[in-house]
Amino acid sequence: MQYKTYRDEGLLIGSGPVEAAHRSVLQQRLKLSGQRWTVDGAQAIADLRCYRKSGAWSTIQQLVAAA
Template sequence: MRCKWFRQCGLFTGSGVVEAGCKSVIGQRLKQSGMHWTTDGADAIVALRCREASSQWEAICNTPHTQTRTA
């Protein structure tokens, strides 16, 4: 990674901010009391939480549905 160049551009290069973001976006939801997750379930909720945190929720809601509804 070109850390020196990124710092010259005024961008942050530390990992602490990323780790804190993961903790707040993902950890708070997955580690609540009494919760047990499958890998597929955790992956799905992580994808939704990341979309919500990145303000891209509308992109998910406006995506055409490709699954068949059940009766």
């Protein structure tokens, strides 16, 4: 990403909110003591937590109910 170009155009760029979300949504669950994850398992949990934190949990409930 060309940070200087964006800053020169007056656009704000910051990674703080993304890094905070990574800590609260992903690391909080995936880095618990003694846990081991496969790539597929970690992705599944990450997907579910993102749905939950984004307010789209009803989508998951509808998918489960339809199965």
